[in-house]
Amino acid sequence: MIYSNNKLLIDKIAVDKIVKQFGTPTYCYSYNQLKENILKFKKNFNKVNPLICFAVKANNNTRILKEISKLGLGADVVSKGELMAALKSKIDPKKIVFSGVGKTYQEIEFAAKKKVLLINAESQSEIETILKIARKVNRVIDIGIRLNPNVDAKTIKEITTGKTINKFGLTEKEVIGLINHYKKSKYLNIKCLSVHIGSQITSHIPYLKMLKAIQKIIDKTKFNFKYIDLGGGMGINYGENNQRLNYKKYSNQIDKFVKKNKVKVIFEPGRSIIGNTGYLLTKIIYIKKTNRINFIIVDAGMNDLMRPALYKAFHRIIPSIKNRNKVSKRHDFVGPICETTDKFLSIKSYQRLNEGDNVVICDVGAYGKVLSSNYNLRVSPKEILIKNSKVIEIKKKKVLKKLFN
Numbered sequence: 001m002i003y004s005n006n007k008l009l010i011d012k013i014a015v016d017k018i019v020k021q022f023g024t025p026t027y028c029y030s031y032n033q034l035k036e037n038i039l040k041f042k043k044n045f046n047k048v049n050p051l052i053c054f055a056v057k058a059n060n061n062t063r064i065l066k067e068i069s070k071l072g073l074g075a076d077v078v079s080k081g082e083l084m085a086a087l088k089s090k091i092d093p094k095k096i097v098f099s100g101v102g103k104t105y106q107e108i109e110f111a112a113k114k115k116v117l118l119i120n121a122e123s124q125s126e127i128e129t130i131l132k133i134a135r136k137v138n139r140v141i142d143i144g145i146r147l148n149p150n151v152d153a154k155t156i157k158e159i160t161t162g163k164t165i166n167k168f169g170l171t172e173k174e175v176i177g178l179i180n181h182y183k184k185s186k187y188l189n190i191k192c193l194s195v196h197i198g199s200q201i202t203s204h205i206p207y208l209k210m211l212k213a214i215q216k217i218i219d220k221t222k223f224n225f226k227y228i229d230l231g232g233g234m235g236i237n238y239g240e241n242n243q244r245l246n247y248k249k250y251s252n253q254i255d256k257f258v259k260k261n262k263v264k265v266i267f268e269p270g271r272s273i274i275g276n277t278g279y280l281l282t283k284i285i286y287i288k289k290t291n292r293i294n295f296i297i298v299d300a301g302m303n304d305l306m307r308p309a310l311y312k313a314f315h316r317i318i319p320s321i322k323n324r325n326k327v328s329k330r331h332d333f334v335g336p337i338c339e340t341t342d343k344f345l346s347i348k349s350y351q352r353l354n355e356g357d358n359v360v361i362c363d364v365g366a367y368g369k370v371l372s373s374n375y376n377l378r379v380s381p382k383e384i385l386i387k388n389s390k391v392i393e394i395k396k397k398k399v400l401k402k403l404f405n
């Protein structure tokens with residue numbers, strides 16, 4: 001995304017031109033950025049040669065998933081719906097990992113019938129459910145067991161998943177007990193030790209602590225896992241600060257770990273693959289000026305992009321037309337929803353804006369559209385993809401009448 005003659009371009013196409021054709025609010029994705037991210041991720045871990053399973057929870061648009069599949073990735077899913085989306089997108093079941101803390105009997109049975117690579121279990125009760133299904137279908141089911149390593153990911157508390165106060169995974173003692181209990185099962189094949197400590201992680205230190213916790217399990221059980229699922233959580237730079245994950249240090253430690261234990265690593269990246277590929281195009285409806293604040297009221301709301309309201313997440317907002325007329329006054333970019341938390345950004349100063357101008361909310365490819373809702377009976381935005389200099393509509397905007405019972 002660059003400016004040319006003061007006009008903002010996404011993959012060489014002017015934002016205002018896109019808006020003229022598709023309207024606002026609209027989610028726009030860059031295929032070029034998606035491909036670059038995937039190639040960069042593979043390069044970062046080329047020594048390890050991992051199985052990369054994209055976290056469908058981050059973005060479940062089936063056109064996006066098809067492109068991801070063509071670029072060689074599998075899928076990490078956490079529901080029957082996500083599994084169906086992955087299969088519809090032609091992702092090989094043997095490259096699909098079924099995770100999640102609350103899988104139902106019906107979901108597990110569906111995954112077993114589709115012969116996914118692994119079902120990562122998070123409790124003994126879930127393992128017993130898988131066992132019941134395996135006996136019913138008279139077939140061995142490959143499973144993983146998720147460890148909760150009690151490691152602080154040093155991220156937003158709402159997206160931390162690897163501490164004992166979190167609902168995810170099992171303690172070291174519980175994991176060891178379950179391995180010993182089920183390792184000789186006729187219907188369950190424990191193939192994987194799984195872990196995922198959180199999201200938007202920008203330091204390699206928590207990951208190194210996570211690897212040590214996994215190594216302790218291997219050393220104590222002497223169990224030969226085929227796979228170690230290291231989850232995802234790799235953070236991206238949203239522009240608020242410049243802290244970035246040191247992939248080299250993390251990759252080097254994984255390389256040593258793999259050579260020592262002779263295992264295949266699975267990753268479940270979401271944000272690092274799709275986050276910076278997405279933009280939310282929105283139009284300024286009104287500018288409401290008070291003594292202290294200029295409220296920039298746009299036609300996108302928290303129902304379209306929940307992250308700022310949910311996590312106080314930071315997203316840059318960039319005008320479609322750049323000018324040098326700076327207004328030294330606080331600007332709050334807000335939506336039309338009847339909630340005080342319907343605010344995208346508060347900034348000390350900004351360029352001069354006018355009603356009717358278009359602005360772009362950046363880095364919304366992950367946990368953007370998937371978290372949207374019809375709150376205030378507002379329809380969800382359409383989604384478009386820019387590929388090979390063409391703008392393709394990949395999800396239509398719903399008709400308002402269809403929201404009514």
